[in-house]
Amino acid sequence: MSTRLANSGRLIDRSKPVEFKFNGKRFKGYEGDTLASALFANDQMMVGRSFKYHRPRGVVASGAEEPNALFNMGEGGRFEPNQRATTQEVFDGLTIRSQNHWPSLEFDIGAVNQLFARWLPAGFYYKMFIHPRPFWKHVYEPFIRQSAGLGQVPQEKDADTYEHFYYFCDVLVVGGGIAGLAAALKEGQAGKKVLLLEQTADFGGRAVVDGVEIDGKSAEAWVQETLAALNAMPNVTVRNRNMASGVYDHGYVLGYERLTDHLSDKSGPRHRLWRIRAGHIITATGAIERPLSFAGNDIPGVLLAAAVRDYVVNWGVSVGDRTVVVTNNDDAYRTAIVLKNAGLAVPAIIDARASGAGPIAAEAEKLGIRVLKGKAIAKVKGKTRVTGVKVCLQAGEGSVIEEIACDCVAMSGGWSPVVHLWSHCGGKLNWDEDLAMFRPDPSRAPTGADGKAFVSTVGSASGYLSTADVLKDAGLEVATNEVAAAPLEPVWLMPQGAGPKLRMKAWLDYQNDVKVSDVQLAAREGYESVEHTKRYTTLGMATDQGKLSNINGLAILSKSLDASIPNVGTTTFRPPYTPISLGAITGAARDELFQPIHKTPMFDWHDANGADWEPVGHWRRTYAYVRNGESVHDAVNREILNVRENVGTLDASTLGKIIVKGPDAGKFLDMLYTNMMSNLGVGKCRYGLMCNENGFLSDDGVVVRLAEDTWLCHTTTGGADRIHGWMEDWLQCEWWDWKVYTANVTEQFAQIAVAGPKARLLLEKLGGNMDLSKEGFPFMTYVEGKLGEFDARIFRISFSGELSYEVSVPASQGAALWAALQEAGKDLGVMPYGTEAMHILRAEKGFIMIGDETDGTIIPQDLNLQWAISKKKEDYLGKRAQERSFMASPDRWKLVGLETLDGSVIPDGSYVPAPGYNPNGQRNVQGRVTSTYYSPTLKRGIAMGLVKHGPDRMGEVIEFNREDGTMVKAKIVDPVFYDKDGEKQNV
Amino acid sequence: MLLLQCPYCGVNAEETELAAGGEAHLKRATVGDSDEAFEGYLFMRENKKGVHLERWRHAYGCGKWFLAARDTATLEVFGTYPAQTTEPPADVTENIRAKYPDWSWKETA
C-alpha cells in the first residue's frame, strides 16, 4: 500500500486540500503535491503501460527524469499528452487520464505483446524492412499503428496563450539547489547582473531533503537565508518553475517558464519562453540517481532510492509499508533511515558491495535494519506491483538465497551529474572510475565568441556529491554533519553473472522497453558505435531521452564490446532538457500574429468589395473582385473586358519604389540595369532590366528621372527590399567611393493604375492643375501636381496595352483617391481589377513577368529583350556572364507566343517532348510553357513559352503534354497577341 | 545563435537581426577578364573549417554591411570591421594569429 503519512511533507499545505480526477475517479491531494505524490497518496501504484510490451508501469523517480508516469492531461482546448506526473503540480479541477492502453489501464489487450517479446528484439524496426511486402501490409504496419505514440493528439485548438521574453544578464545560474544558490550569491555579491532559474517550484534541491546541517543550521534554514539575501539584491533575479532547456552558441539559453500549469486559474500566458543572452552560464543542475539492472526492476513499486525518500520528506507519502533498499553506494542508506524514522518497515538493505557501507551502516543497523553485504536482487516478485524480492549473491549467477516480502524496492546504482546543458554546446566529459560517472572537464568547456569558456558547472553537476564538497565547489567552506562515505562499487548488472532469462527481464529504458539483453544483442550483431546502438535498440530515444538509462546502457555495451566506458563514449546531448510545449516555441505568433501581412492603404476597401486575396511576397493583393453570383474566373474575365472597353483601376501600391540620388547615380544605374539610364531625360520614364552577376534576370520595372541627380526606380512587388539591399550592397562593398544615396520609399506612396480607353476621361473628371492631354502628357513621361485635391505624381506608362496612367499619391491619401476614382468613374463604367486580370492583360500584349517568364536561369536574350540591353556600355552587372559560351549558344530556348489549334488553354507547367531519352532515362524536351491563360479579349487560349530555336520556327505546330497523357497542339506565333502596333496605349 | 558587433553602430546584434552574405573580399571579375578569372569570382568560395572572413549586413539595424573574421568550428569571433576595405585590418589579423600563429589570408599567403 502506498499512502499519505500522518506527519511530514515539507512541501504540502495540509490546510489546502485539492481535488482532481484520474481516469474519471475523484482523488484528493494537497496544495504542493505533485501529481505523482498525490497518486501515491491515493494508492495508485500503476500509472501507465510501456511503449512496446505494454507492461504495467509505476512511478520510478520524483523529478524531471521520470520515464513512466506520463499522462493525457486536461480537456478540450487544454488537452495535452505526455505530461509528467513528477513535475506537474496538482490543482483543484485537474483531470488526467493514463495513456498507451486499451481498453483500460488495468486490463490492456496490448499487454499480449509481452508474450511475443521473443519476436520483438532489439532492431525490430530495422529487421522488419528486410521482410517481404505482404508482411508489412498485414502484420507489421497494423502492429506499429496500434502501438505508435504514447498519448493522444489534441483535437481542439490550444485555448491558452504563450509569449516570449528576451533577457540579458552577466551570469545565468541554472538550478536552485544549494550549489546554485551559493554560486548566485557569490556572483551577485561581485556586482554581476545575475539570473537564477529553478525548474521546480521550490529551492534547496537534495540538501533540504537529506536534512544536512550547514555550519550548525539546517539546510532548510540556510536555503531560506540565502534566498532572502538573493532576493534583496537589486542585481539578482530569481525565477522558479523556469527550466533552462537548452544552451546555444554565444551564451544563448532558452528558459521555459510555466506560469499557470499549477493553477486552477488559467488566465494569462501559460508558458513564457525566455530567450536569454548570458555572458556566462553556471550550471548547478545536480545529479540524477541511476537504477540498478536486475530482473523485474520495472515492476510498479520499484523506485529510485532517493525518490522514495523525497516522497516521504517532501510530500508525506510512503510508497510502501515494507521497503527493501538495494544499493551499491552509501547514499541509499539515508532512504532506509528516513523510512524507519517515519515508522515504516525496512526488512533489509541489500548492498552489492562485499565490504558494505561506511559509518552510515552502523546508524542503520542501530535502528534495527538488517544489512546484507555482497548480495543482490535476483528477481523482483509481483505483476502489477511488487510483492517481494529474491536475494542472491552479487558475485554469482542468481541462485536464490532467500526471499523477502516487501511492497517497495528502493534502488540506487550511483549518481550521474546532469551534464546536458554543459554538453549542448560542446562541453566535454571525463569518465571518473571511482565514482563511476561522467564529469564535465573544465579544460574542455564550450567556448564563446571570445574563445573563452562560457559554461561552467558547480556542485553535483561537477560530480561532487556531499554537501560540504558541493558548497566548496561553489566557493564556500562550510562544516556539515555528514559522515564519510565508503566508495561506491560500479554495478551494471545484478547479479553480475545473470543468465539470459534474468537479462531479458532487466530493464534499461523503461519507456521504450529496452532491456540488458537488447543492448547485448546489438553488440553481438556488430553495433559498436553508441550512436548506432541507441538507434538500433531505441535506448534513450523516448521522451525522457535516457536520463535514467543511458549510462547503464553504455556500461552494458562497453562490457559486451570489451571496451572501456570512455572509449565507447556517450551519445550526443541535445536540447531541450525535457520537452517544452510547441506553444512556448510559437509564443504570440498565432492567428493574426502568425505572420505579418503587408497591407496597402486601400486594403479595407478591397476587403469590403469582394477581394479574392492572393499572397504576393508578404503582401496581400486582390486576385479579383468577385461580385455576387460570379465565379472568380467570371470576375477576372469581366475585369479584363472592362479595361479593354472602358476603364479599370488596379492597386499597384506594392510596386517597389527606390530613390537613387547623387552625382554618381547615373553611372551607378548604368551598372545596375542592362539599359542605359544615365541618358534618360528629366521627366521621362524607361523600362529597365536588372540581372545578377550570373547574367540571369532578377527584376524589372520602370525607371523615372525626377531631377538631374535623382532617379526613381520601380521594382516588382515584393522586390523592393531585395533590390534596395542589392543596391546598398554594391554601394557599400564595391563602389564605396561613388557618391550615391538610396532610399526605399515604397510605402510612402499609394499607386493606382488607371487603364482603359476612358482612363483620361476619368482622371480629367477629378480635375486639378495638370495637363493630361495626349500632346501635353506623352507616353513614357510623368507630371506632378494636383489631381482634384490630391497631391499626385502621374506616370504615363502601360502594362495593359491600353491608355494607362499610374497615379502616385502619399499613402495617407490612397484610400481617399481610390474611393474618389470609383465615384467619379461610375458613369464611365469604372471597375477595379485584380492581379489576375493584370497578368492576362499583359500576356495578351506579350509583356514578360518576372517569376513567370523567368525562373532564375533566364537571361534577357532568351526573352528577345536585346532592345533593352545597351550596346554602348562597357559593363553592367551580368554582362560578363552573358558572354559565356553557354549563354551565347543559339540552342538556348527562346520566348515565343503559342496559340492552341483548338482554342483550349495549355495546362500550366506543360513541356514540349522531343524524341529520345536523356542519360537519366527521362524524356527529352524542347520547350515549356511559361504563361498560359484564357484570353477573354481573343476568346481563346493564349500562352507564352520558351522553345528551342523558337523564333525561327514561327508557324510550326508543336505538342504540349497534359497530365492525363494526352497532348495539346499549339502553333508558334508572335508573343504580342493584341494590338501589335501599340495604337491603343498611344491615344 | 551568433552575436556579432556591428562596427558602425556598436550594437551587439544577434543572428536574427543580421543577414549573411558569404565570403568577404571577393574581387569582381568582369568584361575583359578570362573565363578562369570569372569562374573564380562567381563560383569559387572558401569553405573552411576554421578561420573565415565573411560578409554580414546589419539588416534589422543600421543597414550597413560589415565583415567578420570568425572560426567556423568554434564560433570564436576575431573581430568585425567595416566593409570598405580590400583586406582584413591588422588588429583582426593579429587576433587571429594569437590563436593560429601560422594563419595567413589566402590573398596574402
Added chain:
Amino acid sequence: MSNAVSALNGKTATGPVTVQELGLTGMVTLRGDFEDEGFAAAVTQLTGLQIPDVRQFQTDGVKTVLWMSPDELLVVLPYAEVNAFVAGMNDALAGSHYLVANVSDARAIFRVSGDYAGEVLGKNAPVDFEASQFVAGMVRRSRVGQVAAAYWKLDDGSFRVVCFRSVAEYVFGLMATSAKAGAVGVY
C-alpha cells in the same frame, strides 16, 4: 489634404501599458555626411538641434532628430511642417551630396507607455530594455516580432516605436497582446 489618414488612424489599446498609434506624424529621412559642416549646419538651422551621437536622439519636444545609421538621420516633426522642412533642406543643401525624403506616410509611429512598457517591448525584440540599460535619449533599430522597427525612449519613460506602414496592424496587435498579457516582473 483633408482625406489623409495615418495607418491606424490613432488606434489605442489602453491598459497598465498603453499602446497608441500617434496618427499623422511628420517623418523625414536625411542622408548625408555628418562630418560635413554644411550638412550639420543645415540640420541645426532647420531643426534647432545638433546631429545626435551614435544611437542617440536630440529633441526639443516638437522636433526630434534620431541617429539611424552613420549617414542617415530620421527627423520627426509635426505633419503639417513636413513639406516646408523638405523644401528648406533642399534649399540649404543645394549643390551638395545628400538625400532628403518625406517618409511620413511610409511609417507608423506608436507610443508605448506605462509601468512595464520596457517589458512589453522586450517580449518581441532581442533588445535589453531594462531601465538601466535602455536609457532615455537612446535609439535602437531592431525588429518587433518578424518586422523591422526602431525604438527610442523619452525622458518620461515612454517609448516610441516606428515601423513600416503596411505592417502597422501586425505591430500594433503584437504590442497590444504583449501589454495585455501582463508584466514579467523583472524590469
